[in-house]
Amino acid sequence: MRRGADAVVELLGPSSLVVAVGLVATTASLANQVYFMNALVSVAIVVAIYVFVGNSGVLSFGQISFVAVGAFAAGVMTVPLESKQGVLTTLFPFLRDHTIGNVPSLLLAAGLGGVFAFLVGLPLMRLSGLAAGIATFAVLEITHNILREWTKIGPGATTLSLVPETTGPLQATIGALAVIAVAFAYQRSRLGRQLRASREDPLAARGVGVHVHRQRLWAFTLSGALAGLAGGLLVHQLGSITTEQVYLELTFLTLAMLVVGGLTSLWGAVVGALAISGLDSFLSQAENGVHVLGVKLDLPAGTRLVFLASIMALVLILRPSGLTGGRELRFPRRA
Amino acid sequence: MILAAVNFQTLSDAVGLGAIYALMAVGIGLVFGVLRLVNFAYGQLVMAGAYTLAFTSAWPVPLSIAACFGVVVALSLAMETVVFRPLRGQSPAVMLVTTFAIAFLLQAIALIIDLRDDTLGEVAASITSLNEPISVGGVDIRKITLVSVAVAAFALLALALLLTRTTIGLHTRAAAADFRTARLLGVRANRVIAVSVVLSGLLAAAVAVMMTVQFPLVSPDFALRDTIVVLVGVVVGGIDRLWTATLGGFTIGFVSGVLNGALPTDKTVYLPSAVFALVILVLLLRPAGLFAWGRRAAVERA
Numbered sequence: 001m002r003r004g005a006d007a008v009v010e011l012l013g014p015s016s017l018v019v020a021v022g023l024v025a026t027t028a029s030l031a032n033q034v035y036f037m038n039a040l041v042s043v044a045i046v047v048a049i050y051v052f053v054g055n056s057g058v059l060s061f062g063q064i065s066f067v068a069v070g071a072f073a074a075g076v077m078t079v080p081l082e083s084k085q086g087v088l089t090t091l092f093p094f095l096r097d098h099t100i101g102n103v104p105s106l107l108l109a110a111g112l113g114g115v116f117a118f119l120v121g122l123p124l125m126r127l128s129g130l131a132a133g134i135a136t137f138a139v140l141e142i143t144h145n146i147l148r149e150w151t152k153i154g155p156g157a158t159t160l161s162l163v164p165e166t167t168g169p170l171q172a173t174i175g176a177l178a179v180i181a182v183a184f185a186y187q188r189s190r191l192g193r194q195l196r197a198s199r200e201d202p203l204a205a206r207g208v209g210v211h212v213h214r215q216r217l218w219a220f221t222l223s224g225a226l227a228g229l230a231g232g233l234l235v236h237q238l239g240s241i242t243t244e245q246v247y248l249e250l251t252f253l254t255l256a257m258l259v260v261g262g263l264t265s266l267w268g269a270v271v272g273a274l275a276i277s278g279l280d281s282f283l284s285q286a287e288n289g290v291h292v293l294g295v296k297l298d299l300p301a302g303t304r305l306v307f308l309a310s311i312m313a314l315v316l317i318l319r320p321s322g323l324t325g326g327r328e329l330r331f332p333r334r335a
Numbered sequence: 336m337i338l339a340a341v342n343f344q345t346l347s348d349a350v351g352l353g354a355i356y357a358l359m360a361v362g363i364g365l366v367f368g369v370l371r372l373v374n375f376a377y378g379q380l381v382m383a384g385a386y387t388l389a390f391t392s393a394w395p396v397p398l399s400i401a402a403c404f405g406v407v408v409a410l411s412l413a414m415e416t417v418v419f420r421p422l423r424g425q426s427p428a429v430m431l432v433t434t435f436a437i438a439f440l441l442q443a444i445a446l447i448i449d450l451r452d453d454t455l456g457e458v459a460a461s462i463t464s465l466n467e468p469i470s471v472g473g474v475d476i477r478k479i480t481l482v483s484v485a486v487a488a489f490a491l492l493a494l495a496l497l498l499t500r501t502t503i504g505l506h507t508r509a510a511a512a513d514f515r516t517a518r519l520l521g522v523r524a525n526r527v528i529a530v531s532v533v534l535s536g537l538l539a540a541a542v543a544v545m546m547t548v549q550f551p552l553v554s555p556d557f558a559l560r561d562t563i564v565v566l567v568g569v570v571v572g573g574i575d576r577l578w579t580a581t582l583g584g585f586t587i588g589f590v591s592g593v594l595n596g597a598l599p600t601d602k603t604v605y606l607p608s609a610v611f612a613l614v615i616l617v618l619l620l621r622p623a624g625l626f627a628w629g630r631r632a633a634v635e636r637a
Binding site: 053059123124126127129130131133134135137138139141142145146149252255256259263300302303305306308309310312313316317318320321 | 433437574
C-alpha cells in the first residue's frame with residue numbers, strides 16, 4: 001500500500017509539474033510562450049541524461065550527441081520537399097527526395113539516438129570515472145565534427161532552417177511526459193534497480209550477480225533514444241538549428257541542471273531543469289526591465305549570465321546533493 | 336607522406352605549444368592530486384591573467400607581468416577558499432560541475448568588463464616582440480618558442496625539486512597519495528592545499544604571459560578550448576600521477592601542433608574526429624593512462 005502510494009507520487013509529482021508548465025504556456029502570450037517551451041524541452045533533455053548518468057553514477061558528456069543526431073535527423077527529414085530540393089542540394093538522394101511527417105520524424109529521432117548510443121556504448125561502457133567522462137566527451141566532439149562537415153547528411157556548418165515548428169505547448173508537454181514516464185518505468189524495473197545497485201557499490205552489485213557493463217549499456221541506449229526524441233522536439237520547437245546549438249554549451253547547461261536539481265532522482269532532474277530554465281527566462285526578462293511584487297527590477301545588460309552562474313555555483317556549494325537532495329518526491333511521513 | 340610535410344618550423348612551434356600545455360597540465364594535476372578535483376575553471380585563470388596583461392599594456396613590461404601573476408594567484412586562492420573548500424570530499428561530478436559554473440561566471444564577468452568599450456576583445460601587445468624569429472644554425476625559430484620551452488623546463492625542474500627536496504613537497508606528495516592517512520600523520524591539509532593552489536596559479540599566470548605573446552587578442556573565451564584539450568591530454572596521459580599528466584599535456588599539444596602545421600587546410604576538416612577517435616582508443620586500451628605503466632587504475636576515493 002505504502003509502496004504503491006510512493007510510486008504514484010514519484011510519477012505524478014514530476015508529471016504534474018510538467019503539465020502545469022504546459023498549461024501556463026497555453027495561456028501565455030506568444031512572446032512569452034517560448035520560455036515555457038524551452039523549459040519543457042529542457043526537461044526532456046535533462047531527464048534523458050538522468051536515465052544514464054543518474055542511475056549509473058557514471059558521468060557522461062556525450063548525451064548531447066544523441067540530442068544532436070535526433071535534432072538533425074528529425075529536422076532534415078521534415079523540411080518540405082519543394083524547399084529541400086532547392087536548399088539542401090548536397091544531401092544523399094534518398095534523404096533529399098523524401099520527407100516524413102512530424103510524429104514519424106520524432107520516432108526516427110528516438111530510434112537513431114538509441115542505435116547510435118548502443119553502438120557507442122558497446123565499447124565505452126567498460127570505462128568509469130574520468131576516463132568515461134573524457135571518452136564520452138570525445139563522442140560529442142566526433143559527432144559535432146561530422147555533423148558540421150559532412151554535407152551529404154545535413155546542412156553542414158550552415159543553419160538548418162525551414163523545419164516545421166510543430167512543437168507547440170501540447171507536443172512539448174506530451175514529449176516531456178513521455179520521457180518522464182519511460183524514465184520512471186525504467187528506474188523501477190529490474191534492470192533499473194540492478195544498475196542503481198551498481199551505482200551505490202559496483203563490487204557488491206557484481207557480487208550478487210549484476211552484470212554492470214550490460215546494465216550500463218541498456219541505460220545508455222535508453223538514454224540515447226530519449227535524448228534523440230528530445231532533439232526531435234527541440235528542432236521542431238526552434239524551426240532552425242545549427243550544430244553549435246547542440247554542442248558544448250548545451251552539454252554544460254543540461255548537466256548543471258541535473259546536478260543542481262539532484263543527480264540521483266527523477267524528481268531532481270525535472271526540478272533542476274525547470275528551476276534553471278525558469279531562472280534563465282526570468283533573468284533575461286529582467287534585463288529588459290520587469291515588475292516583481294510592485295518593484296521595478298531592471299538588471300544591467302550582460303548580468304544575466306553572471307547571476308545564473310553565481311546561483312548555480314551557490315546551490316552546489318551550499319547544497320551539493322542538489323535542490324531535492326537527490327531524493328524522489330514522497331508523502332511526508334510521520335516518524 | 337605526412338612526415339615529409341613536417342618542416343622544422345612546424346616542429347618547433349609544436350614543441351612550444353606542447354610546453355605551454357604541459358604547464359597547464361601540471362597546474363590541473365597539482366590541484367587534482369590533493370583535492371581530487373578537476374578544475375575546469377583553470378582556463379579562466381589564464382584568461383584573467385591575459386586580461387590583466389591587456390589592461391596594463393601601457394605599464395612597463397615587468398610591472399605588467401607582475402600584475403598578471405598577482406591577479407591570477409589571488410584569484411586562484413579566492414577560488415580555493417570560496418569554492419573548493421566547501422566542496423571538499425564531494426563526489427567528482429558535483430565538484431566538476433561546480434567548476435563549470437565558476438568558469439561560466441568568470442567568463443560572464445569578463446564579458447561585461449570587456450564590453451565597457453563596446454568592442455569585444457582587448458589587445459595585450461606589450462611583449463609581442465617575442466614573436467620575432469631568430470636564426471639558429473640557419474633555421475628560424477620564434478623567440479617565444481625558446482622562451483616557452485625554457486620557462487616550462489625551469490618550472491618543471493623547480494617543481495620537481497620542491498616536491499622531492501622540501502618538507503612541504505613531501506607533505507604534498509603524501510596528501511596526493513592518500514589524503515586521510517596523511518592528515519592522520521600530521522600533514523596540515525589547508526597548508527598543503529594552499530601551496531598546491533598557489534603553485535597552480537603561478538603556472539596559470541606563466542601560461543597567460545606566453546599565450547598572449549602568440550595570441551594577443553584576448554576575449555572571454557581565451558584559453559577555453561586549450562583547457563579542454565589539456566584536460567583530455569591529462570586524462571589520456573594518466574591523471575593519477577603528476578608526471579604522466581604532464582607528459583599527456585605535452586603530447587596532446589605537440590601532436591595537435593604537428594598535425595595542424597603539417598596537413599593542408601582542406602585535409603584537416605575531419606582531423607578532430609580522428610584525434611578524438613584515437614583518444615577513445617587509448618582510453619579503452621589503457622584506462623589508467625597512456626603513460627601509467629605498471630600500475631593499476633587507482634580506485635576513486637570517496
